[in-house]
Amino acid sequence: MGQIRTRTETNTLYFDFQYKKMRCREQTMLPNTPINHKKLSVVMTKIEAEIASGKFDYARYFPNSPMLNRLQEINTVVVQPIVSADIPVIPTTPYFKDFAAQWFDELRPTWRSSTAKGYQAYIDNRLNPYFGEIMVGCIGKADILKFRSMIAKSANGKLKPKTINKFLKLFKMIIDEAAIRYDFNTPYRGIKPLKEDKVHIEPFTVEEVNKIISHVRADWRAYLIVRFFTGMRTGEIDGLKWKYVDFDKRQILVRETHSYGQWEYTKNDGSQREIEMNQLVYDALMAHKQAQGGLYECVFVTRDGQPISNSNFLHRVWTPLLAYLGIPYRRPYETRHTSATLWLGAGENPTWIAKQMGHSNTEMLFTVYTRYVPNLTRQDGSAMERLIAASIQITPPTSGIALSPDRVATEVHHWDQLLTSDEVAQHG
Incomplete structure (x- = not known):
């Protein structure tokens, strides 16, 4: 049996x-x-x-x-397979964990190390525990939706839709490639990403910037001045070398980054840029270079001359400093947003600001940062008010025109004459 x-x-x-x-x-x-x-x-x-x-x-x-x-x-006649809805077809496809490992190894050379590290964590901690022992050809749309619901519930609302969408985006890349290679329909068709909350930035005010720079340890002061007034990303400033600081042209050249202990190309080609140094940044870097005495390749280093550790800065400098000053906690990345809002508040050209930030266009400025400008400039529409007061002259009417009942009746009769009897009845 x-x-x-x-x-x-x-x-x-x-x-x-x-x-x-x-x-x-x-x-x-x-x-x-x-x-x-x-x-x-x-x-x-x-x-x-x-x-x-x-x-x-x-x-x-x-x-x-x-x-x-x-x-x-043994001379058994083999009939060609007949597709039947009630008969399961048994395809031979690899298990998800095996295909995901192969896919990762093939594409790893095309990613930055930080991207690869994130993808590997998503696969190991999120995707493999659920899909790992299932063959890729057997994963259905219902499985995907169940997975998304499960991780949302298991986190008790702590995982944001944006984070969950990242897991699913990675899964989609893997399963779509498997579908192409093993000739089955991808189960991800028709699945829309979760609606994400709008990202709200929290730049520091001028007063907060002053307090932070005035109270930070002396060996970190130049570092924070550069962060607050150049808009550099964490990996860009941590990987800044003296050969990329041009004091003659008063420029900082962004050419590479340092993160997770590795030197890499910048985030993208647009991130390769020249940042203009204002006087505060120029003076801070010049003094910092003299203090170093030309001993190190990198601008900001640890005591043993290695590139600084962002984790060390976060836990031993940044977080305690904000707590000591009574300033609400924000990520160090908010220093980049602060640069943008300070430039906008000072009236700098948006195209110039976008170039400083490494943006390909000014869209980010007008969709993310502009709402903070009124708080910095105290304009709030007053410039338009002054323009109207100085240039727009509208003469009000001296008197109104009142229509008597007889005048109204005459007007109605006039238009009725232009219509047929049927049209008059139709229009009342």
């Missing part, structure tokens, strides 16, 4: 039955669940009934089975 058994090493189900005096074991990619076991048991019953009646077509149930060759050798 045929049975549905479980493969120990993969926890997947397989058929075990006798046909033509041969033991047949046909693997499936279905995980061992009560629903799947019941489904395959029904198929097993149907197979045995067809074997007993002499109507069993092996190829119809298992079109990719190696057993077909053995059956041909």
